[in-house]
Amino acid sequence: MTTIEDIDKEKLPRHLAIIMDGNGRWAKERGKLRVFGHENGVKTVRSTVENCVKLGLEYLTLYTFSTENWNRPKLEVDTLMRLLVSSLRKELKTFNKNNVRLNTIGNIASLPQKAQKELEETILKTQKNTGLTLTLALSYGSREELTNAMKQIAIKVKNNIISPENIDETIINTHLYTQNLPDVDLLIRTSGEHRISNFLLWQIAYAELYFIDVFWPNFNEHHLAEAIKNYQNRERRFGKTSEQLN
Numbered sequence: 131m132t133t134i135e136d137i138d139k140e141k142l143p144r145h146l147a148i149i150m151d152g153n154g155r156w157a158k159e160r161g162k163l164r165v166f167g168h169e170n171g172v173k174t175v176r177s178t179v180e181n182c183v184k185l186g187l188e189y190l191t192l193y194t195f196s197t198e199n200w201n202r203p204k205l206e207v208d209t210l211m212r213l214l215v216s217s218l219r220k221e222l223k224t225f226n227k228n229n230v231r232l233n234t235i236g237n238i239a240s241l242p243q244k245a246q247k248e249l250e251e252t253i254l255k256t257q258k259n260t261g262l263t264l265t266l267a268l269s270y271g272s273r274e275e276l277t278n279a280m281k282q283i284a285i286k287v288k289n290n291i292i293s294p295e296n297i298d299e300t301i302i303n304t305h306l307y308t309q310n311l312p313d314v315d316l317l318i319r320t321s322g323e324h325r326i327s328n329f330l331l332w333q334i335a336y337a338e339l340y341f342i343d344v345f346w347p348n349f350n351e352h353h354l355a356e357a358i359k360n361y362q363n364r365e366r367r368f369g370k371t372s373e374q375l376n
């Protein structure tokens with residue numbers, strides 16, 4: 131079994147993003163409520179963050195709650211928000227011990243006040259940390275992000291701040307939630323689903339995709355190490371030929 135220690139630290143993905151999926155099915159398999167799956171999913175978040183710290187990763191982005199997830203039953207949404215608040219409270223110490231800086235992407239203003247306040251505080255209290263940047267995607271939707279970016283740019287064009295000829299990838303990037311993050315190198319989705327579900331559409335243009343048929347609460351160090359090892363054996367050509375790279 132591959133472990134974190136087996137990984138070549140010279141060829142790490144700079145930015146790892148994960149679609150943490152399968153909490154509900156994990157719980158259902160055990161005859162429990164979906165909420166039980168989310169509670170156990172939080173434990174996997176904790177161990178995954180720790181493993182990424184051990185590895186020395188620079189950026190980890192976790193798809194925590196999508197714009198579409200608001201359409202779930204109220205009880206489930208409320209539980210997820212409550213879990214967010216209690217986890218942040220519990221993890222602050224560990225973040226600081228592990229030099230983790232918290233960051234968010236998404237429509238944070240749409241979250242309950244309590245969650246917004248807890249996020250604000252945790253971000254503030256970890257802002258000087260220089261190790262892993264942990265980004266939680268909360269009320270995040272890629273289409274909403276791109277729509278907002280287009281709106282902001284259109285307003286700047288209208289007000290003569292930007293001229294249309296100058297709109298380039300850099301300008302678009304600076305209008306995204308992810309303006310301070312590098313492109314995603316490796317995207318992992320758990321649970322066996324093979325889809326992106328409105329996550330980081332622009333930012334994964336050249337990411338390596340890795341799908342694993344394991345529910346999120348069961349995702350462990352070996353699965354993570356295996357995914358990174360698999361990534362390290364791929365040739366990222368970015369449109370060039372293999373010969374050009376060698």
Ligand code: IPE
Pocket residue numbers: 150151152153154155156194195199210321346
């Ligand atoms: C992922 O697990 C967690 C969130 C989307 C918040 P799910 O809740 O989607 O679990 P499944 O996919 O229904 O099993």
Ligand code: IPE
Pocket residue numbers: 149150151152193194195196198199323325327
């Ligand atoms: C994607 O999972 C969102 C998160 C992991 C937060 P979903 O379970 O919501 O995705 P779909 O609905 O199966 O595509």
Ligand code: MG
Pocket residue numbers: 151152153
């Ligand atoms: Mg799901």
